[in-house]
Amino acid sequence: MQRVIASYSHYEVIKINKGYVVKDCCGSSENHAHFDKEGGALRALYLIKHRRYPKGAYMTKALIRVLGEDILSTYARPKRKEKYVNRR
Secondary structure: OOEEEEEEOOEEEEEEOOEEEEEEOOOOOOOEEEEOOHHHHHHHHHHHHOOEOOOOHHHHHHHHHHHOHHHHOOOEOOOOOOOOOOOO
16 A cells, blocks of 8 residues: 655655655656665655755665656765864
């Protein structure tokens, strides 16, 4: 049994028997990603909503499947903090 947990624009988080799916309703059937826990699926939806580039490799691959590589490349990448070493 499928149940919609959350949605944003034309993206949905759906509860299925063995986890959660984030899918693009307007895209083809290939535009979806599976997650084990609800938190991961909702995090993916948050990143889509706020146009943020994910830090981890797993989330990056998942969002490439949902959005496509061309759309994900336009998202803002996280900035690395400059490492400062105090020298005497």
